[in-house]
Amino acid sequence: MLNVGLNHFLVISAVLFSFGIFGIVTRKNAVMVLMGVELMLNSANINFVAFAKFGAFGNQGQLIALFVVVLAAAEAAIALAIVLNIYKTFNSINVDEIDSLKE
Template sequence: MSDIPLIHFLIVAAALFSIGLAIVVTKKNLIGILLGIELMLNAVNINLVAFSRHDPERLGGQLFALFVIVVAAAEITVALAIILRVYGQYGTVEPDKIDGLKH
């Protein structure tokens, strides 16, 4: 197994987080925003596992990464259900066009 320095993991995670943040800020539909959030959560997982790798006696980082994966799965399930409901109500998934909370 090759020994990759920690800085390489941090650079990849920072790039992934930045791309996710740019997607969240620039996208005009809810599905794209969810994809950006998922990229940011994956960047957090890379950091957690990378820091856990440098302390092999403790598995806290890997356990937190597993917890983040479970939370991300639950978040995407609930968010997709909400998006489907919004699409059924308004006929669009663009946040700018959803302007009221009426029936």
């Protein structure tokens, strides 16, 4: 049980994913919601790499994890641009106050 195997990595990734969901659901600040998304992407990556090591997939799991990192970078850039626009329009980035698409 104490010896580290596949299940340990899967459990860590599951807990990290749950923290990500918790952050997305409870935080009001839009940037904090983005941080929750980053946590969830990281947990998915841990799963990819763990199965790449313990399954018979060679290094393909690691390669997919690399692609996920690229997607996360693009997503963060676009989302922050949108958040800046929201701040300019509404003077606030609290996601519970923003309920219209334009002024």
